Amino acid sequence: MTALIFTLAVLLHQSDSTDTAGHELNLGMFFYSSASADLNEGLQTLNTDTLMVFPDGSFHTDWADLSGEVSVSYTPDSTASFKPVSAGAFFRWPGAQWIGAGVSVGLINPFLQGLGSPVREWNSYKTDDSTAVTVEVGGLLGFQGTWTQFGDSLSWYSVKSPWLGFGAVKWNGIRENSEQLETVSGFLDLKRVQPWFLFVKENSRWTYSAQIRGWKPVTGSTLSVEIAPLVSLNEDSSSAGLTAWIYGNRRAFSGYFTAVSALENEPEPHFEAGLNILSQAGIEWALEADLDHIETFHGELSGFYRMSPAGCGGKIELYDDSLRATATALYSPVENVSAEFSVMSDLDTDSPEPGCLLQITGVRENITAGVSVEWEHGSTILGMGVSAWID
């Protein structure tokens, strides 16, 4: 396996990158391999889980973007499979950058931003095997529109405004078969505060959310406090709350406090708070806690000294009645080599079963290698991985 890695590393350095006037050609390759063994069964169980090579190339001009990446993977039974990871060809009208169209596979995945957490998370739709056709238009008063069709059942579209002088707005939509999700989002710049809004329409049902940003009642040389009220309304349930964020201006610390409650007969409040400090001694402290209306409590306290060449730290997590502790030792004998050993255990049981994890990572230019040993519940798993790339 080592010989294979170095052979591939040499091959990688034979890749090419050219940049001439108006044209750019990039060729590269990425290699990844991992292996694992159950040490209780002996080292002879060491087997390659994954062996993948990703050659890729792209060509860019003022009027066209072409790119392609394939994967060649070998499974443990030594059968090779060849599959396109992504490919795309996009053409723009010469001289009009915002009129264009293209086709792609595996390059685009629908995603909808929200106020913090997204409305629709990445990978919510399976598009890997679907050819996507994209059309982009723009220029009319600065508005830009994009429409992408995946196969015959999924489409993703958006129209975004330019900066209007007092704010910006964006309309997004995803339609899959008969299900439709649309959002209208944006913000207004009222100088002292910026109201951000998000209207979500999911199958004819609207939810209206808004958050005031930029209100800083405390702005000093030591710290700033921003308070952001939030409200969310829909037909079935509504909620309101606020978050206070604390920023250290000269010192390395930050904190937050959030309180949210339903606007119903039963308020169902939820609280979250946290504090992070990087101390003068180099210790990073983190304290987090959250409590919801059914009095489910989660608390976490950690302190880590992550200096080089050696460091250590610990974390205590409390979930209602269960208590879990983790102790970690760090060692970095030379630059770009990192070793981390952790022992974790539940502390609230009569017979705690501690688990251990040892991870060693080394980086040398474009080559990364890692070894891990995980011991938990009587089983010991050895893992190894290596990756290399060239641009």
Add this chain to the structure above:
Amino acid sequence: MGTWLNHTGNGGICMDRLIALSLLLCSCAVFVPAEKTQSDGMQFHYPSAARVQLVGDWNNWGGITGVLGLVDPSCGIMETRNGVWVGSVPDDLDRGIYRYAFLVNGTQFFPDPLNPERADFGGHVVSVLLID
């Protein structure tokens, strides 16, 4: 040492004060926040890391085979300056709200400790960047 502890005169008081002062100084260094390193971009203090990457919604979280898939180790690489890893977000991001995190040694996600605004990504606590 016994003489010191049993001494009831001024020396004992001095010892108490010395211990108290030592504890105070020690606790200051341990708990008092350090001064921020001046930098235009994102920074993350992890001197013993072999590699730190700045990944987020703008770069598919480094996924070479899709988000949460195999991570491209060349994506969002941060540079180390005396143990502080420094990186930057792209200049041409649209206005909006983005999540991001520091990926240490290709295995562990950490939120930005200097940014208190948090969100979730794939079960990990990550940070939020607002561009207006």
